[in-house]
Amino acid sequence: xxxxxxxxxxxxxxxxxxxxxxxxxxxxxxxxxxxxxxxxxxxxxxxxxxxxxxxxxxxxxxxxxxxxxxxxxxxxxxxxxxxxxxxxxxxxxxxxxxxxxxxxxxxxxxxxxxxxxxxxxxxxxxxxxxxxxxxxxxxxxxxxxxxxxxxxxxxxxxxxxxxxxxxxxxxxxxxxxxxxxxxxxxxxxxxxxxxxxxxxxxxxxxxxxxxxxxxxxxxxxxxxxxxxxxxxxxxxxxxxxxxxxxxxxxxxxxxxxxxxxxxxxxxxxxxxxxxxxxxxxxxxxxxxxxxxxxxxxxxxxxxxxxxxxxxxxxxxxxxxxxxxxxxxxxxxxxxxxxxxxxxxxxxxxxxxxxxxxxxxxxxxxxxxxxxxxxxxxxxxxxxxxxxxxxxxxxxxxxxxxxxxxxxxxxxxxxxxxxxxxxxxxxxxxxxxxxxxxxxxxxxxxxxxxxxxxxxxxxxxxxxxxxxxxxxxxxxxxxxxxxxxxxxxxxxxxxxxxxxxxxxxxxxxxxxxxxxxxxxxxxxxxxxxxxxxxxxxxxxxxxxxxxxxxxxxxxxxxxxxxxxxxxxxxxxxxxxxxxxxxxxxxxxxxxxxxxxxxxxxxxxxxxxxxxxxxxxxxxxxxxxxxxxxxxxxxxxxxxxxxxxxxxxxxxxxxxxxxxxxxxxxxxxxxxxxxxxxxxxxxxxxxxxxxxxxxxxxxxxxxxxxxxxxxxxxxxxxxxxxxxxxxxxxxxxxxxxxxxxxxxxxxxxxxxxxxxxxxxxxxxxxxxxxxxxxxxxxxxxxxxxxxxxxxxxxxxxxxxxxxxxxxxxxxxxxxxxxxxxxxxxxxx
RNA sequence: GCCGAAGUGGCGAAAUGGCAGACGCGGAGCACUCAAAAUGCUUUUCCGAAAGGAGUGCGGGUUCAAGUCCCGCCUUCGGCACCA
Numbered sequence: 001x002x003x004x005x006x007x008x009x010x011x012x013x014x015x016x017x018x019x020x021x022x023x024x025x026x027x028x029x030x031x032x033x034x035x036x037x038x039x040x041x042x043x044x045x046x047x048x049x050x051x052x053x054x055x056x057x058x059x060x061x062x063x064x065x066x067x068x069x070x071x072x073x074x075x076x077x078x079x080x081x082x083x084x085x086x087x088x089x090x091x092x093x094x095x096x097x098x099x100x101x102x103x104x105x106x107x108x109x110x111x112x113x114x115x116x117x118x119x120x121x122x123x124x125x126x127x128x129x130x131x132x133x134x135x136x137x138x139x140x141x142x143x144x145x146x147x148x149x150x151x152x153x154x155x156x157x158x159x160x161x162x163x164x165x166x167x168x169x170x171x172x173x174x175x176x177x178x179x180x181x182x183x184x185x186x187x188x189x190x191x192x193x194x195x196x197x198x199x200x201x202x203x204x205x206x207x208x209x210x211x212x213x214x215x216x217x218x219x220x221x222x223x224x225x226x227x228x229x230x231x232x233x234x235x236x237x238x239x240x241x242x243x244x245x246x247x248x249x250x251x252x253x254x255x256x257x258x259x260x261x262x263x264x265x266x267x268x269x270x271x272x273x274x275x276x277x278x279x280x281x282x283x284x285x286x287x288x289x290x291x292x293x294x295x296x297x298x299x300x301x302x303x304x305x306x307x308x309x310x311x312x313x314x315x316x317x318x319x320x321x322x323x324x325x326x327x328x329x330x331x332x333x334x335x336x337x338x339x340x341x342x343x344x345x346x347x348x349x350x351x352x353x354x355x356x357x358x359x360x361x362x363x364x365x366x367x368x369x370x371x372x373x374x375x376x377x378x379x380x381x382x383x384x385x386x387x388x389x390x391x392x393x394x395x396x397x398x399x400x401x402x403x404x405x406x407x408x409x410x411x412x413x414x415x416x417x418x419x420x421x422x423x424x425x426x427x428x429x430x431x432x433x434x435x436x437x438x439x440x441x442x443x444x445x446x447x448x449x450x451x452x453x454x455x456x457x458x459x460x461x462x463x464x465x466x467x468x469x470x471x472x473x474x475x476x477x478x479x480x481x482x483x484x485x486x487x488x489x490x491x492x493x494x495x496x497x498x499x500x501x502x503x504x505x506x507x508x509x510x511x512x513x514x515x516x517x518x519x520x521x522x523x524x525x526x527x528x529x530x531x532x533x534x535x536x537x538x539x540x541x542x543x544x545x546x547x548x549x550x551x552x553x554x555x556x557x558x559x560x561x562x563x564x565x566x567x568x569x570x571x572x573x574x575x576x577x578x579x580x581x582x583x584x585x586x587x588x589x590x591x592x593x594x595x596x597x598x599x600x601x602x603x604x605x606x607x608x609x610x611x612x613x614x615x616x617x618x619x620x621x622x623x624x625x626x627x628x629x630x631x632x633x634x635x636x637x638x639x640x641x642x643x644x645x646x647x648x649x650x651x652x653x654x655x656x657x658x659x660x661x662x663x664x665x666x667x668x669x670x671x672x673x674x675x676x677x678x679x680x681x682x683x684x685x686x687x688x689x690x691x692x693x694x695x696x697x698x699x700x701x702x703x704x705x706x707x708x709x710x711x712x713x714x715x716x717x718x719x720x721x722x723x724x725x726x727x728x729x730x731x732x733x734x735x736x737x738x739x740x741x742x743x744x745x746x747x748x749x750x751x752x753x754x755x756x757x758x759x760x761x762x763x764x765x766x767x768x769x770x771x772x773x774x775x776x777x778x779x780x781x782x783x784x785x786x787x788x789x790x791x792x793x794x795x796x797x798x799x800x801x802x803x804x805x806x807x808x809x810x811x812x813x814x815x816x817x818x819x820x821x822x823x824x825x826x
Numbered sequence: 827g828c829c830g831a832a833g834u835g836g837c838g839a840a841a842u843g844g845c846a847g848a849c850g851c852g853g854a855g856c857a858c859u860c861a862a863a864a865u866g867c868u869u870u871u872c873c874g875a876a877a878g879g880a881g882u883g884c885g886g887g888u889u890c891a892a893g894u895c896c897c898g899c900c901u902u903c904g905g906c907a908c909c910a
Contacts, residue, residue: 222904225830229906236910254910267910310908337908347910355827356908427909550905620850622839632838634851641850647865689840692849699849706866769845774891776845814890820844824890 010643012610015733019746020119023736028749029073029124031080032537038078042537043069044516044576046545046553047084050110051091054117056585056592057546059602060628062123063618063730064582064687065544069124070729071682074752080537082129082519083118085111088139089508090168090184093439093473102468103439107134117602121611122732124749131522133511134439138518140462141528142511143444145560147455148567150445154200155433157453161271161340162432164192169475170436171196173507174429175230175552191271191298197434197443197504201559205426208558209233211574219579220625223550230551232427237411239348239420241266241321243332245281250274250321253343253425256350257414258406261395262371263348266321266332267314267360269340270297278317278332289315290334297336312337312360323348324419325410326396335360343425351385358385371395372403431556433507438465438473438480440505448492448499457493463501479503512553513560516540516575534570543576550581580685583627585618600630612731613639619687619730642734645698645727649720649738651705653712656743663715664708668760670700671719675756678726687730694726717742725753770795771822772804788815795821 032040045065048058069081087107096103111132118125131138149155163172167187171194176183201208209231212224236255243250252266268275270293279290293315314335321330330348337356338347351361351368358379361368368380374390376382392398397413398406414420434443442463444456456463466487471480481503482488492499520533539561554576561575584591587598605614616638621628660668674697681690701719705711721742728735728748739748763784768791770778778800782791792815795801801823808825815821 220831222830226905229829232906232909234909252910256910312908335908337910339909342909349910354910356910359908425909427906547904620838626832626839629838632851634838637851644865686840688838689849692840695849702866767845771844771891774844774889779845812890814844816844820891822844822890 010646010734012612012639012642012733015737016120016611019733019736020122022746023122026746027127028747029069029079029081029126030128031078031082031126036078038076040537041072041077041079041542042516042540043072043079043081043542044519044540044544045081045083046543046549047086047512047515048114049089049091050085050087050107050114052110053113054121054602056600056602056605056630058114059121059605059614060585060618061545061582062118062121063615064580064624066122066124066615067619067682067687067729068542068544068580070732070749071679073124073749074725074728075679076752079124080129080519081124081126082131082522083123083125083127084131084515084519084522085114085133086508086512086515087111087132087134088440088505088511090170090437090439093437096439096468097473103473104134104468107439108132120606121615124732129519129522131515131518133441133508133515136462136464137523137525138515139441139511140525141518142441142506143456143461143463144458144528145510145514146441146444146506147458149199149563150455152563152567154203154563155197156200157195157197159193159195161191162194162196163189164194165189167475168437169477171432171434173432173509173552175431175555196432197502197506198430199433199510199559201431201556202426202428204559204562205231205233205428207562207573208428208555211558211562214574215579218577220547220581223547223554223579223581226550227555230428230555233424234426235422235424237407237414237420238344238423239414240324241348242324243278244320244322244329246278250346251344252346252348253423254348256353256407257410257420258392258395258398258401258403259350259353259371260323260325260348260410261398262350262352262369263323263330264351264361264367264369265330265349267338267347267349267357268317268332268334269338269345270294270314270334270336272340272345274345275334278319279334282318286315286318290317293334300336312356312363314360314364316364324414324417331366333360333364333366341429342427352379353385353387355385355387358383369394431507431559433510434502434504435507436477436479437475437505438468438471440508441511442481443502443504443506445502446490446492446499447502448495448497450497451492451494451499454492454494454499460493479505481505509552509556513556514564516543516557517564517570528569531569538570539572539574540576542578542580544580544582546584547581554579580624582624586627586629588631589629605635609635609639610642610733612642612734615732616642616691616730620691622688624685624687641695641698642727642731644702645694645723646734646738646741648698648701648705649724649741651711652717652720652742654714654717658714658717660714660718663718664704664713665715665760667700667704667709667713667715667719670697671715671722672756672758672760674722674726675753676758676761678753682729690726691730694723694730697723697726722753724748725751766818768794768818769820770798770801771820772801773825774822775804777801777804782818784818786818788817791815791817791821795823 045061069079072079092103092107095106146155163177165172165182165187167185177189180189182189212227234255236253237257238251238253240249240251279287314333316331316333319332321332323330349357351357352370353372370378371394372390373393374386374388376386379385389403392401392406398409411422442465444463446454448454466484471483473480488501490499490501517529520529520537557575562573564570565573587600590596592599613635617633617635621633674693677693678690704716724735724738725748735748765781765783767779768782769776778798792813805825810823811826812824
């Protein structure tokens with residue numbers, strides 16, 4: 001039943017349908033128009049993977065990104081807030097295989113769906129700046145990037161033991177192996193010797209680590225520490241050990257050169273080339289032992305290898321190294337606890353002061369010699385290596401020194417003798433970028449029997465992916481592109497003889513490592529991005545996305561940025577000035593997943609509560625970096641609040657442009673207190689508190705309309721307009737409709753919040769509190785300009801205070817006029 | 827093991843060293859209604875009838891005053907981890 005006198009009902013779905021087409025025309029978020037001289041800001045949300053329709057996680061990320069973007073638009077900035085799709089990759093390929101379709105169709109269908117959902121979700125994207133990484137117009141520049149790296153010597157091929165996912169049938173970067181499992185499919189990752197393409201990220205290890213300091217305070221400290229951990233720099237020394245029966249010495253890396261006198265044996269990684277060589281020159285029995293051991297090592301996977309309680313195993317090669325400081329002959333052993341690809345694949349073992357070496361020594365009956373007196377029990381007795389600080393003993397010239405001095409002295413001794421040098425090592429490995437899959441950017445290299453690796457000339461780019469039709473995409477260990485014979489067989493760009501294209505595709509993290517620059521000119525066919533635009537807009541002022549990318553994506557993007565800087569394409573060294581990591585949306589305590597059966601469908605939430613209520617809930621649930629448990633929050637409560645705000649605007653009866661200065665004092669004060677507090681809260685990412693402040697203002701507004709002031713009071717209009725503008729960051733449909741109800745033209749998103757009139761906030765009196773021994777005992781109203789003496793006197797007169805003091809005597813009285821008195825007794 | 831973050835009502839959460847629990851969810855009550863829904867208002871940390879007392883993971887400390895700063899624990903979460 002409709003009530004004729006009160007026909008205005010808040011109908012969120014009607015409002016959504018009403019405003020969408022109007023906004024399509026209005027385009028309030030177009031950026032970089034000719035003659036637009038608003039100051040520039042670049043706000044970027046991590047672009048989605050088109051694996052289906054948008055889900056709750058996207059809804060949170062884009063709600064929060066939008067608060068920031070819309071805030072700066074409202075502040076009068078020319079905000080670039082683009083969107084794109086990270087659309088190459090395995091899920092599309094796997095879905096295609098499963099359904100017998102082309103990955104392209106699946107991908108672009110999903111993109112269309114997500115795009116429509118983003119429009120409905122009222123994302124403030126600039127729809128003129130859109131990119132899709134699987135478009136040739138994008139990946140052509142991915143190939144350009146590869147060739148720039150190649151020409152600079154930063155892209156190279158090598159054969160080594162790589163991470164291999166037996167289920168995806170492709171190699172994986174180190175970063176894509178999580179706890180020994182494939183990050184995509186959770187299969188146990190194995191090792192395989194393959195020739196693969198790498199980017200030389202290790203050349204930038206120092207800068208990637210040191211420049212993290214410049215992000216301090218602007219990136220979550222968690223992400224900074226994760227990156228530091230991942231790069232893992234350690235300082236120490238390279239030490240050369242002569243090997244009996246070998247011309248070349250073997251170099252080992254150690255962080256504890258001070259303990260060199262305690263090195264009682266050497267351990268070589270069982271799966272290293274050095275181990276094979278050393279074993280080859282022993283007797284038949286040892287060779288046999290080594291071969292059997294190596295076989296066992298190769299069969300164990302990372303999961304087994306990483307088990308902490310795993311007993312140490314190894315084989316004594318019966319060969320000897322010479323300790324460079326004391327000439328001692330020490331046995332050489334092989335074991336799998338030494339890694340082939342860290343340091344030099346060989347270590348000096350100091351069992352007394354390293355627990356791993358100790359366990360190994362115990363297991364194989366090797367000598368243990370204490371060279372640092374830490375004041376703890378002898379490791380031979382306690383069974384625990386002493387790894388801490390102490391005084392050097394049994395160490396010749398080092399005796400009596402502390403750890404730090406001993407390290408320095410040992411290094412200078414080694415350097416003087418030419419037996420070693422100070423150095424550092426990184427945990428970070430080079431980035432393996434080739435993949436044996438179809439749906440990715442083809443690597444723009446031709447292999448020629450006479451010329452070797454030949455880069456495809458820039459004017460022949462893009463090397464377009466051949467049609468998937470007729471190709472067998474099923475994982476089989478080699479790239480499906482190998483089956484596209486017309487595509488593979490080309491003539492060498494250099495000599496013209498028959499040659500073959502490289503059939504691998506690039507890791508999709510290459511695509512996303514520079515996409516933020518492509519938004520500057522997403523449709524350009526002549527350059528990856530214009531230098532001048534990069535100067536004007538980049539780096540990204542505010543990046544928003546999940547912490548899941550804390551290592552991989554952010555590290556790669558930082559690396560590529562530094563390379564592009566060194567190649568003189570850009571003048572900055574860090575891509576993302578400020579970073580916000582939003583939390584995850586959980587359901588009943590755990591991440592949403594099909595197997596748990598706890599998936600909340602975004603579309604259902606939107607159909608039930610409306611876009612605005614879902615967006616508002618995302619912002620109001622808590623601090624943005626915390627997880628949101630959907631079971632704990634109330635989208636219906638948000639909807640209720642929005643209706644309440646909308647009704648208040650609907651109640652306003654004064655004319656547009658009514659001068660607020662004659663309005664209700666109390667409500668004006670509430671409005672201007674809000675105006676003072678709101679901006680800093682948003683800029684400090686305290687969106688939940690910002691929403692709470694809007695709620696307070698709506699409560700005050702309601703009270704004023706229903707109370708003495710009445711609906712026609714000018715302050716009521718001022719408050720309602722303030723609510724509409726502020727609310728547009730969180731609930732754009734409701735805010736726009738309120739704005740219209742208040743008599744304005746569409747475009748609340750561009751309506752600026754005025755500065756607070758602080759003169760309205762000056763109080764003549766305040767509530768003073770009186771504490772006795774820090775406990776609240778009384779409060780009363782006092783003039784703001786009350787003197788300390790007068791306030792003290794008032795406090796001491798209070799009955800409640802007298803009672804609290806009792807028969808104790810006063811030791812001290814602290815007065816902070818006009819707000820506080822604290823009486824300390826003794 | 828190493829590094830980091832966090833522990834506050836029934837729940838999500840607020841709180842420049844200065845009134846702990848803003849704002850909301852949920853609960854209770856009142857008004858409107860024949861009734862319900864919706865809406866508006868009141869109330870809601872715990873114990874206590876009240877006066878009052880207790881209270882921010884635990885134990886200490888600094889301070890007139892500590893959720894906040896310092897020291898030591900406990901628990902949870904995240905990252906790294908046989909990296910020499």
